[in-house]
Each structure stands twice: as structure tokens, then as C-alpha cells.
Amino acid sequence: MNLSPAASAAALDALTGLGFGLSLIVAIGAQNTFVLRQGLRREHVGAVVAVCMLSDVVLISAGVAGAGALLGAVPWLATVMRWGGAAFLLVYAALAARRALRPTGAALDADTGRVPAGLGSAVGTAMALTWLNPHVYLDTLVLLGSVAGGHGDGRWWFGAGAILGSVVWFTALGYGARLLRPLFARPRAWRVLDGAIAVVMTAIAVGLVAGA
Template sequence: MPAPLLAGLSGLGFGLSLIVAIGAQNLYVLRQGLRREHVGAVVAICAASDAILISAGVAGAGALLDAVPWLGTAMRWGGAAFLLAYAALAARRSLHPGDDALRADDAGLRTGLLTVVGTTAALTWLNPHVYLDTLVLMGSVAAGHGDGRWWFAVGAVLASVTWFAALGYGARLLRPLFARPAAWRVLDGGVALVMTAIAVGLLVGVA
């Protein structure tokens, strides 16, 4: 197998192993996909952000986190604060569901594009784990491929694009299930629990 192809497949596999997991970003993409609400913008932001971070990691930007220790701490505090705030909103939706979650096709009830873009960007860039995965882990593994490291990056970016597109646009297949109010309450309750757990993990890392 040609070395560039091998490096690309390695990047694809490694990228999927990191991204296919229950996390704040994936849960938000799933929720927007279920609501069919600005899915293209959400997928584009997530995929483009990963492409930028993966490229930076392969280029060696991970050394910045080692050189500036306080930067990692600041990102943990900021990420934890945002996640706890979003968890509180999700918990409120779970305990007091409204019709907006169930009638997403009604344009009058759709969340504004700027709000969705801001939330997607925050869930992506305020999550310290994304920097560990892309700048540190991805960069380290890519370096092992020598001259083929950029093919590794291409594979990893392809994994990101494929996953977010499948999650965002494939979520509509679950819409019959989420026609039930109880299903939305369970989803929002799960979102609240996962985001709270991630935030606590970030704060424990700071302590």
C-alpha cells in the first residue's frame, strides 16, 4: 500500500476514534439535526473548526500549550463555565418542556442563525478536550508518519467532515421517535448530565 494512502487511512481511523464519542458538541449537532435547524451551518462550523485545529496540530502548534501553562487552565475554567450554563438550560428544558422542541418545523419557533452559530462555536472552541485531541494527540501521531503527516491530516479532516455530516443530516431518521415529548425530555436530561460531567471533569483537572 502506498505510504500516502496508508497515512491517510491512519488519519481517518484515528480521527474517527477521537470524534465518535458522546460529548457536548456531538449532542448539540444531534439536537439540531433532529430539529432540522440550521444543520448546514452547524456541520460546516464543526468540520471547519476541526480542519483548522488538526492542521495546527500537525504543524506543531501543540507546543504552545506546553510553553504557556496558564493558557490550559484558563480554557478549562472558561469551558466549564459555559458547559454548566448550557447544562442548566438543558435541564430546564427537560423539566419544563415547551412546544418549541416539538414543532421545530414552524419557522416562527426556530432559533436564530446567529444564536446557533454562536453556540456551536462556543461548544467547539471553549472545550479544552478538543485541543488535547487535535493539537497534542493528533499532532503527535501525525509526526510519526514523517513526510506523510499531511496525508494523515487529510484523512483526519475527512473523518471529521463525514462524521458531522452523518450525525447532523442522519438525525432526521430518528424524528419519528422524537415526535414524543418524553423523548425530548430524555434527550435534554442526558445533555444536561453529560455536559455537567464534562464540566466537573474540567474543574477537577484545574484543582
């Protein structure tokens, strides 16, 4: 089937956006590690994945629309987000470190003998890890928005591709985590994961503060 020049251009813009979007989100970070942990524990996976995807839809759309100029117009906003995000990440890192160093049956057992986290807590944490992270604004509003602008009339196709990348990634991460459950049936694996989460969160927080 031969596509028209306009359709071919739109498809190319969308594929470019898909690849660029995946390059930004497929990395070890605060948001991804939380989605992975929820997927492993099968706790409110759908809600957490939905929060991450819908947040990206809003942020990517805003970036394509040119909202990145707001950060340049209000310098103090970036500073507030940076310090607020760092504080939240350090608290989350401390909780993960405590789980790793002082495990309990409730924290380690993947199936029984534990009290699941509430839906509100899971959704709130997912939103905080997304919206309190200054990097998400730099990636979506500034970087992705700038690249999308270079595609001219095809920038919305580029944005659609980036959104598709987000949908594919978070769905695969949240629901694909169950494939690792045999490994995490062992308490030691949960301790290692929580230790890794603590390190990642702390490193991101330090990076935020260092860049202030």
C-alpha cells in the same frame, strides 16, 4: 491497479489518520450532542455542521504543523480554557435541564408551534462548544499532532485522513439525525434527550474542573 510505493504509503497514512480522527470525535460529547439536536430539529444544520468541520480543519492542521507546543509554552492558557469551558458547559447544561423539567410546546414540537433558534445563536453555540472545550486542543493539537509527527513526511496525509473523518462524521450526524425524527415526534423523547444533554454537559464540566 498497482500503486507506487509513495502512493501506497500516502494512502496508508491517510487511512490511519481517518481511523484515528474518527476514534477521537465519535463519542458522546458537548459538540456531538448539539449537532444531533440541531439535526433533529432541522435548524441551521448546514451552518452548524460547517462550523464544526471548518474548526476541525483549522485545529487538525495546526496540530499536524506542531502548534501543540504552544500549550506547553503557555501553561496559564490551558487553565483559562479549562475554567471558561467548564462555566459555559454548566450554563448550557442548566438550560437543557430546564427544558427537560419544564417543557413547553416550543421546545418539544419537532415541526410546528415553536420559535426556531436564530442562525447567529446556533453558530455561536457551535463555536463555543468547539473552541471553549480544552479537550479539543488536547485531542487535535497535542494527541493527534504527536501521532501525525510519527508519520514523518506522511504526516499531512495523516492529517488529511483525520479531516476526512471529521467531514464524514459531522455530515452523517447532522443530516442523518432526521432518521430519528419519528421517535422524537413524541414530547417525552425530547425531554429524555435534553436530560441526557444536561448530564453529559455537567459531567464534562466537572471533569474539566477536577483536572484543573
